[in-house]
Each structure stands twice: as structure tokens, then as C-alpha cells.
Amino acid sequence: MNRPIKKIVLPVAGLGTRFLPATKAIPKEMLPVLDKPLIQYAVEEAVEAGIEEIILVTGRNKQVMEDHFDHAYELENILQEKGKGAAFDVARSMLQEEGRIVYVRQMRPLGLGHAIWCARHLVNGHPFAVALPDDLIKGKPGALKQMVNSYNELGGNMVATMDVAREDTSKYGVITPGSRDGKRIEVKGLVEKPHPADAPSTSAVVGRYILQPEVMDILSDTKAGAGGEIQLTDAMAKLIGKQPFHALEFEGRRFDCGSKLGWLQANLAMAAEDPHMAAGVKAMISSFK
Numbered sequence: 001m002n003r004p005i006k007k008i009v010l011p012v013a014g015l016g017t018r019f020l021p022a023t024k025a026i027p028k029e030m031l032p033v034l035d036k037p038l039i040q041y042a043v044e045e046a047v048e049a050g051i052e053e054i055i056l057v058t059g060r061n062k063q064v065m066e067d068h069f070d071h072a073y074e075l076e077n078i079l080q081e082k083g084k085g086a087a088f089d090v091a092r093s094m095l096q097e098e099g100r101i102v103y104v105r106q107m108r109p110l111g112l113g114h115a116i117w118c119a120r121h122l123v124n125g126h127p128f129a130v131a132l133p134d135d136l137i138k139g140k141p142g143a144l145k146q147m148v149n150s151y152n153e154l155g156g157n158m159v160a161t162m163d164v165a166r167e168d169t170s171k172y173g174v175i176t177p178g179s180r181d182g183k184r185i186e187v188k189g190l191v192e193k194p195h196p197a198d199a200p201s202t203s204a205v206v207g208r209y210i211l212q213p214e215v216m217d218i219l220s221d222t223k224a225g226a227g228g229e230i231q232l233t234d235a236m237a238k239l240i241g242k243q244p245f246h247a248l249e250f251e252g253r254r255f256d257c258g259s260k261l262g263w264l265q266a267n268l269a270m271a272a273e274d275p276h277m278a279a280g281v282k283a284m285i286s287s288f289k
């Protein structure tokens, strides 16, 4: 029996330089897509996947995220007094069972691998999921649930992948694929941001992972890689051959909300599916020259 995935690490300590100046005083993960911040989409996806403990690795300006997942009594009282029941419900819709969300600080932004390592004592020897909230995935069920379902059969480690254009491989971690079973692909190798000419495939890793706790020991010894950061990809690559390692081609649409264009696409795609906004947004788009 594979040990169940009950914990997730959400790294939210990056600098978000591509979104400055918006991210100067607020974290990137608090940027909204329509009316909901990115971090809330990630927490909801995790809860849908049956995850019970949500570990946020925060950095500067963490307080606003803690506040987002807590009561706002003044707002709640005013909405109640004014009889605004629907708004009251929305204002509380992100509240989780007390103790479910925990926070740890990454004191220096040394990269994604380092951020995950900062959660090692909270992960405490259990297999765990990771989601990057700026990779917004619209899927039914959500990408994490799809992965947990596959993990329950396969065990080991897993990354979510999608096919990308060859010229884009240098933006992603890319797998060397082994045998395939439907949407599940055995991972034989992993390389971070390869030049298109050197990329072992066009199967790119997006921000959803299931990892065995041994990755924390590897991260302890991992030196800075591409971009001077401690790369999660380098640590994961060392697990290949020692533990089962699969990629899951998730079903759904992924938006890179860490980039302005991806964030805009996410907003437009969500608006186009919202019954109250669809007509307006489609008319707006067709009016563009």
C-alpha cells in the first residue's frame, strides 16, 4: 500500500520580479484571477485532492496571506449588519479547519529547491505534494486530484507534464520519457531548462509534484544549479532509478500566471466561462483591432 498524500508544500517566497511593481509590497500569489487570489485556487485544489495539511513556505510580506485565510471580523460584522449574506459567505469561503494551514519562512530566496527544503521538519518523513500557485491549472477534477489518483496506484514520485513547442523547452524542466501507459509516462531523466537542440523530449514539467521524503536529504546536499538557485529538478533527478518516478499528462489547461501574458490569458479564459461575464468579455475581445 502506498502511503497516502496528506501534506502539501506551497512555496510562495519567490521575488516575483516579472510582476514588479505589482509584487513590490504584495506577494505574487495574492494576485487575483478574476476575484480570487492565486493562492486560494491552489489551496482549494489541494483540499479537493484530500490533502489535510497545507504548508506555506513564505518570505517577505507573508502577513497578507495569513490574513487571507483567517477571519476578518470587522468585515464579517459589517456584511452581517447590512444583510449582505452572499458577500458574507464569499468573505468566509477560504476559511479552513483551524490548524490545517501552517507557515514556515524561507529567509533567503535561494530557489524552489531551497524553499521546499525549508519545510522539511513539517513534512517530517511523509510523502507530500507540491504545487506552485502561479501555475494555475483548470481541470476537472483538479490536477492534484488526478495525480493523487495515479499515485495511489503507482507510488513513488510524480510530476505533472504537458507537451510544449520545442522552442519553449528552455523555459521548463523536461523529462526523458520511458515506457508509456495512457497518460502515465515512466521518467528516465529530468533536466532543467534545456536548450531546444538538447532537450530530451518536449514533455515539460509544470508546477505540480508528488515527492517521497528522501528528496529532503538530497536537497540538504544540493548545491546551486541553473540561475544560481537550488533547483528542485536537480534533486528530483537523483531519485530516478532509486524510486519509481512517473510523469502524468494531466487533463486541463495550465496558465503561467507568473508572466503577465499568462495571467491575462487566465483572466480572459475564466471570464469567458463565467455566465455573468462571458458575453461582455467576448464582445470586448472582438472589439480589439
Ligand code: UTP
Pocket: 011, 012, 013, 014, 015, 016, 017, 018, 019, 028, 057, 106, 108, 109, 110, 111, 112, 114, 115, 132, 133, 134, 258
Ligand atoms: P518562480 O520561478 O516563478 O520565481 O518561482 P519567482 O521569484 O516567484 O518569480 P520571478 O521569476 O522573479 O518573476 C516558482 C515558485 O517557487 C517559489 C515562488 O514563490 C513560486 O511559487 N519560490 C521561488 C520560492 O518560494 N522561493 C524561491 O527562492 C524561489
